[in-house]
Amino acid sequence: MATYRPDSHTLLKADSIVEYVQETTVYPREHECLREIRNITQKHPLSFMGSSPEQIQFFSLLLKMIGARNAVEVGVFTGYSLLATALALPDDGRVVAIDVSRDYYELGRPAIEKAGVAHKVDFRQGDGLAVLDQLLAEAGDGGGKLFDFAYADANKEQYHGYHERLLRLVRVGGVVAYDNTLWGGSVAMPRDTPGSSAYDRVVRDYMLGFNAMVAADDRVEACLLPAADGVTLCRRIK
Numbered sequence: 097m098a099t100y101r102p103d104s105h106t107l108l109k110a111d112s113i114v115e116y117v118q119e120t121t122v123y124p125r126e127h128e129c130l131r132e133i134r135n136i137t138q139k140h141p142l143s144f145m146g147s148s149p150e151q152i153q154f155f156s157l158l159l160k161m162i163g164a165r166n167a168v169e170v171g172v173f174t175g176y177s178l179l180a181t182a183l184a185l186p187d188d189g190r191v192v193a194i195d196v197s198r199d200y201y202e203l204g205r206p207a208i209e210k211a212g213v214a215h216k217v218d219f220r221q222g223d224g225l226a227v228l229d230q231l232l233a234e235a236g237d238g239g240g241k242l243f244d245f246a247y248a249d250a251n252k253e254q255y256h257g258y259h260e261r262l263l264r265l266v267r268v269g270g271v272v273a274y275d276n277t278l279w280g281g282s283v284a285m286p287r288d289t290p291g292s293s294a295y296d297r298v299v300r301d302y303m304l305g306f307n308a309m310v311a312a313d314d315r316v317e318a319c320l321l322p323a324a325d326g327v328t329l330c331r332r333i334k
């Protein structure tokens with residue numbers, strides 16, 4: 097039976113494999129300011145919240161592949177994924193960054209400024225659903241033309257709500273990404289797997305429903321990548 101590893105950042109068989117990937121392919125060309133945020137994050141008591149560097153490297157590539165100019169991120173924390181996004185966008189690009197906490201964002205903000213991309217960042221403090229509603233209201237009827245890419249990584253139990261809003265905010269052909277959709281692999285394990293907390297079980301159950309909904313959603317072409325903690329990509333097709 098698979099082992100539940102709630103603190104691990106990888107579903108791979110061993111941490112040494114992800115370390116190999118990071119050491120060979122991610123860290124050598126990681127922007128120095130991203131490294132700065134990663135170091136700040138590693139010292140934070142909630143460091144487990146930081147997105148996996150190899151996943152964010154992939155997003156960076158993806159943003160360039162789809163020619164993204166405008167992005168939105170729900171769940172900023174110390175800003176690792178936010179800075180990677182800002183770096184991947186053209187100079188006149190924009191990323192709306194949403195988080196309930198400004199304090200976490202402030203930890204990484206000096207590095208974002210040092211990287212010379214702060215002018216692309218529009219930080220909005222607030223609840224993810226409320227700020228997405230605000231963006232929809234700002235967009236008016238042209239809402240669907242706003243964003244090329246969205247990354248949802250905030251309150252896991254709001255993913256259905258993010259999905260409905262992001263599919264109106266992201267253009268047809270744009271991509272919405274969700275983090276943690278395999279929740280430590282627990283979605284494929286018995287509910288009472290040793291090592292899982294009550295919260296893990298709640299999120300596991302939620303993700304089972306969310307993943308099933310996405311798989312059946314004909315508005316998107318979806319892919320659940322078994323990388324990091326599970327990354328779902330949805331390309332909006334209608």
Ligand SMILES: C[S@@+](CC[C@H](N)C(=O)[O-])C[C@H]1O[C@@H](n2cnc3c(N)ncnc32)[C@H](O)[C@@H]1O
Pocket residue numbers: 145146147170171172173174175176177178194195196197200222223224225249250251254
């Ligand atoms: C997993 S972390 C985000 C990690 C980040 N993407 C990175 O690359 O490091 C989740 C963040 O979501 C924020 N958050 C939690 N609930 C939220 C909500 N309802 N609305 C907006 N942000 C929320 C937390 O404050 C936290 O900073």
